[in-house]
Amino acid sequence: MESERQPLLSIGDEVPGAENQSHSLTNNLSKGPFSSFVADEADIGPINGVQDFFRELLVESKKLWYLAGPAVFTSLCQYSLGAITQTFAGHVGNLELAAVSVENSVIAGFSFGIMLGMGSALETLCGQAYGKGELDMLGIYMQRSWVILNTTALICSVFYIFATPLLKLIGQTTAISDAAGTFALWMLPQLFAYAMNFPIAKFLQAQSKIIAMALISGVALVLHALFSWLLMLKLGWGLVGGAVVLNASWWFIVVAQLMYIFGGACGRAWTGFSWKAFQNLSGFVQLSIASAVMLCLEVWYFMALILFAGYLKNAEFAVDSLSICMNILGWTLMVAFGFNAAVSVRVSNELGAAHPRTAKFSVVGATMNSFSVGLILSLILVIFRGEYPSLFSGSTEVKDAVYQLTPLLAVTIIIDNVQPVLSGVAVGAGWQAYVAYVNVGCYYVFGIPLGLVLGYKIGLGVKGIWLGMLLGTVVQTLVLSLMIYKTDWKKEASKAGDRIRQWGLP
Structure with missing residues (x-):
């Protein structure tokens, strides 16, 4: 039972008995196909009754919040860097505000999705390697990801130049x-900085060193706000000052995290630079591309909502009200992203450690916790739906539009607090390519066409577009839930060992 074993995750520690787990798992896997797989004895026992369920749920919830809490804080801090620059740009001038908004949402937003997606491959590989006790591989994986992401950054720089x-x-x-x-x-x-930061983040997340990331991001946010005010407004540098501070803030995060890693905080997970980072790149590239496609299809999906709203009658009010709702949704998604990171770490660690039942139960715990948070946030919005629009606009028409859209926003928040958790499970298990196909079908074959029919043909306007796209998300969530329900977790634990050996050290 859980009370009889040491926790798998703790900051600054290696996996208890990792070497023994690795040896045991290797012996199990070497015997043949997954039918011969034997779970590690530290795996949780069968759940027999309500008392067992809630006892294990409490244990799992503690582990999840231990990861998700700092991860949410980190996401909020890093998300706020661009938002603060945009806010100060609004005090410089309307054109400057528009320039920062467009660059953040179109140019940087496009590249951010690609880079974050490709970096997410490390959630699978580092998490499973850490769970298995192959700590030496984590640094090699991170260096391989640096090679791939910096090459991708060179390609994406074309969008910046032109x-x-x-x-x-x-x-x-x-x-x-x-x-x-x-x-x-x-x-x-x-x-x-994106190319360096995302692999570092996944490398640290896999080892549960989330608090260090949170502290660094918190310091970066405070310094960013101070120097943005100083350079952009006080010294009158305008957009140049904004660019200098925003670049410096992201590179501060990168350098501080590297100092933390190079200083020995990660033990055997970082043993220095190695030419082995350039070996076995082909499979690594495939998983990185699959991760990028999977995530970009999700990020760009709701970006299309504002694009389509711009072609409606009274487009200005539609876009303004949607922008407010998307802004609120963006902040609440940082909570979901925290659970996404947490469940990805939990699933990948437990699969790598040959704990299939624990991996399966971590999905249940993460879904219940994230759903509860989404429900609370949605209820707050619905209760204050008559007051909160005034915080964003003085226009009566815009406030009325936001008021009308709030029920849809509330439902979207609930769904979007479950869907990222399921996506995190997919990343932790290495299903990125399959989920990419699911996203294409649910989002772009079903959701967007339905939204366009409801919005334009039926005449529901922005509500119809949003409703169609929301139903696409619901279908995607149901498909992922079915995939997870039908998953053979012993087989996934066996695959984790195969994947580590395939892309491991020569």
């Missing part, structure tokens, strides 16, 4: 395109 003509091509005004294009050029260092 941002002005690209923005004009999609219909932005000449003034906004010129300003945003200039700002994009200044923000090229941020792109390469």
